[in-house]
Amino acid sequence: MAGRMLRLPLPDEDASRRFGEDLAAILMPGDVIALEGDLGMGKTTLARAILRALAGDPALEVPSPTFTLVQAYAGRVPAQHFDLYRLSSPDELEELGLGEAIREGVVLIEWPERAGDALPADRATIALSEEGAGRAAEIFALPAFLDRLERTLAIRNFLAQSGLGDATRRFLTGDASARAYETVELPGGPAVILMNTPRRPDGPPIRDGKPYSQIAHLAESVVPFVAIAETLRGEGFCAPQIHAADLERGLLLVEDLGREGVLDAESRPIPERYLASAELLAAMHRRTWPSHIEVAPGFSHDVPAYDRSALAIETELLTDWYLPHVSGRDSTPADREAYAAAWTAAFDVLDRTEKSLVLRDFHSPNIIWRAHAEGHDRVGLIDFQDALIGPSAYDVASLAMDARVMVEPTLEREIVEAYCRAREAAGAFDRAGFDAAYAIMAAQRNSKILGIFVRLNMRDGKPGYMKHLPRIRGYMERALVHPALAPVRALYQRLGVI
Template identity: 65%
Template sequence: MSARSLQRHLADESRTVLLGEDIAAVLKPGDVLALEGDLGAGKTTLARAIIRALVGDQSLEVPSPTFTLVQSYDARIPVRHFDLYRLSDPGELLELGFDEAREEGIVLVEWPERAGGLIGDDVIRIRLDEEGEGRVADIAAPPEALARIGRSLVIGDFIEKTDWAGGHRAFLLGDASTRAYETVTAEGKPRVILMNAPQRPDGPPVRDGKPYSRIAHLAENVKPFVAIDNALRGQGIAAPEIFARDIRQGILLIEDLGSEGVIDGAGRPIAERYIAAAELLARLHAVDWPHECEIVPGSRYRIPDYDHGAMTIEVELYVDWYLPEMTGTPDAHIRDRFARQWNAVFDRLKRAEKSLVLRDFHSPNLIWRGDRKGHDRLGIIDFQDALIGPSAYDVASLAMDARVTVEPVLERAILDAYCRARSAAGAFDRAAFEEAYAIMAAQRNSKILGIFVRLNNRDGKPQYMKHLPRIRDYMARALRHEALAPVREFYAGIDVLAPAVG
């Protein structure tokens, strides 16, 4: 496999440690790092930095495996550290469990030249050599791995231009989306969150020459996040402050709002916090949001409408992914009937109240700050895909939380709290709201059923399948509303939700 290289000058040991953290941030299972260089070149320092970053403990004792030959670490991705200086025969490498280590996680190898070629060519090679008073690191790797490392080095350079220069990076989150998050800690500074959100590449055209992301109005870069963040903060809503940004590269350094959520240790919703979130939504929906908001001075972003095309292509994920999983691929007749019946339902939304729709207003994106008062007790994150559309959508996101079981009693309490707060602020049509709520709940849960199956079948993420029974139950609740009669017939007719609907 062909390889190119990157070079980094390391002025002192602290720069070697930062390089290790930059590399650790983007490693994945199956990566093998061959650390080359003379005695004293800094290989062990680099290996320790990588291991500590993966474990998430800067004080972790990382002994050199010179005598044991291999040392194992229980990190977010399992790590094994090999030192082959005392290896008497290359064949011993296999006896030490090298192949198994590679299959299970990440492998660091010092003195790889003693392996006699057994570690293979498709590895990340990092050679450290003295240069002046410091060192130079030459990094060679297959193109995909080198691109990952190159991106991480860009992020490291970005941090060095901020008040958190010299800070330690640690993996925080990276899951279903194209974004990833890290924490950055520096002495004398509050911990901050680094958002790594490179430009989203367009997928293949799926309709009218456009990719899914364009039709569904998904954020393609960080501009929407920055703009919506500015708009929310301008209304006194607790979105994170942005401390530093590189919009072109898609890198933001933002406020850490905290780590306490709205669910308890057993994964159950905390009613008080869900009620507070409903009241925050009522406050948010009372604002007359403009279609345009500022990104930076002189640059503005237009918030897309949650239009018919976006709603339709989202709900069709149900027939694209969920139905084939449960009943086999539907024929054209079934797909056409599904589209016609949903179009009739969507037509009813012309009368629905419109507001800012954050799109994923549920437990993973709500931060509880119990030391604050009023609406400031809730911090909100993950709103870059926001639209202007039926305000009931976000209420459905909360009251039918995809990740947490919200029982019908709590769902009703959430709706009651929201409606009370809206009525207290002025004229409010509860019947119209409840119709829009049912429609958007059914639309959202249909979409999520499709997305969770897609994450399993296409992306190899089976953990989402455990949520399907909950989403099916939510679907059954939403479908009871008379506005959903056309699609209720469809769902019951294909017998996928029949036990719950009936």
């Protein structure tokens, strides 16, 4: 396999520690890192930095596995550390479980030359040697791995330009997209959040020459996040402050709003916090929001409309993915024609309902509870880069039928009533129009989510989302009771969706 080489100076042990953190940030199951170099070149030092970063524990004990040959570690990705200095024969590697270790996680190997031809050809080799008073690392790997490595080194450079070159990086979370988040912290200083959002590549055209991401108006860079964050803050809502930005590379340093959410220790909704979030939505929906936002010289954002194309393409995830899963058959052209007709009738109703800023994923993973604050500042907002101008009821449905946790019918009604009371207290409010839009958007959103969760399992190998399907089906049944959804309800019953 054709590979490339990258050379990196490591002038001191701190540089090796930072390089280990930078490597750990990109490692994924199946990665094999072969560490080469003479005795005393820092192979174990680098391995220790990688393993501590993967575990998120800077004090993690990482002894050299010289005598045991292999040590296993838990963390963001499971990792095993092999030291083959005392290996008698490459044949012993299978007994040591090398193949299983590669399948399950990350493998770090010291003295890889003793493995002969037993190591995978797609491994990344890091050769350490002396350079002045320090060390140098020569990394030889396939282009795909080096692309990841160059990305994480660019992040370190971005941190250095922001005065955080020596900061500790710790993985925070990733989501179903390519986005990833880290905490970045200097000793004694406040933590900030690194948003790592590579530009989203367009997929294949699927309709009218456009890929799904363009039809559904999904953000393809960090520019929309910055635009919406600054606009929300300008209107007095609690979105993260942007400390530094590389808009071209898709890197942001943003305020850390905290870790406390709206769920209790058993991952159950805390009613007070959900009701406060509903009241915040009511305040947002009283505002007039711009459709064009200037971000920086040369960068602006036009907030898309939640148009029929976007609404429809999202509901079609149900026929594309969920329907085959639940029925064991693909949808027929007749099914699709009836499906489009039923949803067209529902979307006709939406044309007459209120429009506002739709954050799009306003539910428990994206709401930060700030108990020290007052009023709407108690509710911190994140993950709004895909925001649109559309039916304001959408975010209320997203909150009251939280896709990640069970919101019982009683609490759902309380959330909706809290929102409506706040709207009515502020002036004229079309309750009947809202109720219809709420039901339609709840059904539309849950149709989309059923399809997405099955797709994440079937296409992306992420089965953990399947556990949510019964709850989402239950939400769907609640929404479909509304008369505005009678055609959709009848069709879903015939197709076996509910």
